Amino acid sequence: MKVAVLISGRGSNLRSLLEVAAQPGYPAEIVTVIANRPGAGGLDHAAAFGVSHQTIDHKDFPDRTAFETALTAALKAAGAEMICLAGFMRVLSSGFVRQWQDRIINIHPSLLPLFPGLDTHARALAAGVKLHGCSVHFVNEAVDGGAIIGQAAVPVLGGDDPDKLAARVLKAEHRLYPYCLRLLAEGRIRLIAGRVAIEADPDPGHSLLNPAPPA
Numbered sequence: 001m002k003v004a005v006l007i008s009g010r011g012s013n014l015r016s017l018l019e020v021a022a023q024p025g026y027p028a029e030i031v032t033v034i035a036n037r038p039g040a041g042g043l044d045h046a047a048a049f050g051v052s053h054q055t056i057d058h059k060d061f062p063d064r065t066a067f068e069t070a071l072t073a074a075l076k077a078a079g080a081e082m083i084c085l086a087g088f089m090r091v092l093s094s095g096f097v098r099q100w101q102d103r104i105i106n107i108h109p110s111l112l113p114l115f116p117g118l119d120t121h122a123r124a125l126a127a128g129v130k131l132h133g134c135s136v137h138f139v140n141e142a143v144d145g146g147a148i149i150g151q152a153a154v155p156v157l158g159g160d161d162p163d164k165l166a167a168r169v170l171k172a173e174h175r176l177y178p179y180c181l182r183l184l185a186e187g188r189i190r191l192i193a194g195r196v197a198i199e200a201d202p203d204p205g206h207s208l209l210n211p212a213p214p215a
């Protein structure tokens with residue numbers, strides 16, 4: 001499966017996708033990386049893996065539609081069949097989402113439907129939840145409202161602040177995203193009545209995602 005990754009910053013999720021996609025037998029290929037912010041750190045990861053990469057700065061365009069028209073042209077030129085949002089911080093218009101219906105996924109740093117949007121870790125701490133985590137979901141018009149493909153949970157520990165919690169969640173993100181993209185690229189994901197069904201799930205207990213905590 002030919003995959004494009006859209007980023008806005010550091011790119012650690014992009015790196016985890018590049019690493020697994022470089023492994024023989026992984027069913028997806030990262031064909032291009034596009035950043036909407038000049039100097040996004042993730043572009044260096046793309047260069048390090050020899051993957052085509054470019055910046056399309058949303059600030060260079062009069063509006064979202066013009067920005068997204070340039071985005072679509074670059075995606076089509078790269079032959080992208082699927083789009084992975086990895087720390088991509090622009091809300092995509094309904095027109096763009098419809099054009100790429102069921103072919104855009106995103107990683108979000110919370111256990112959706114809890115805490116959609118921004119500042120998820122501070123909000124989780126403020127809410128006093130004891131479990132937090134991340135979700136990979138299809139992207140639709142509703143921000144963070146698309147069908148959930150996979151989730152990974154982490155404990156909220158005493159003394160946690162948003163940065164400590166974010167770091168624990170990020171480790172889980174780096175396992176969850178390659179796992180979910182694999183399921184998608186192997187054709188195991190079915191969207192039925194707006195919900196995801198995983199066919200012949202190789203790891204129903206998700207032990208891959210949630211290895212037993214250290215003794």
Ligand SMILES: Nc1nc2c(c(=O)[nH]1)N[C@@H](CN(C=O)c1ccc(C(=O)N[C@@H](CCC(=O)O)C(=O)O)cc1)CN2
Binds near residue numbers: 085
């Ligand atoms: N149509 C959709 N677009 C996007 C989704 C989605 O589910 N549907 N997910 C987001 C990712 N995301 C949360 O996971 C998110 C990203 C950005 C924002 C946001 O409010 N962005 C502001 C600008 C912020 C900036 O440029 O720094 C905006 O776009 O005006 C909310 C949620 C990706 N897009």
Ligand SMILES: NCC(=O)N[C@@H]1O[C@H](COP(=O)([O-])[O-])[C@@H](O)[C@H]1O
Binds near residue numbers: 007012013118
């Ligand atoms: N709303 C989208 C959002 O908040 N995404 C989050 O941004 C970070 C990007 O890190 P990265 O650039 O190192 O992959 C990740 O934690 C991702 O879940």
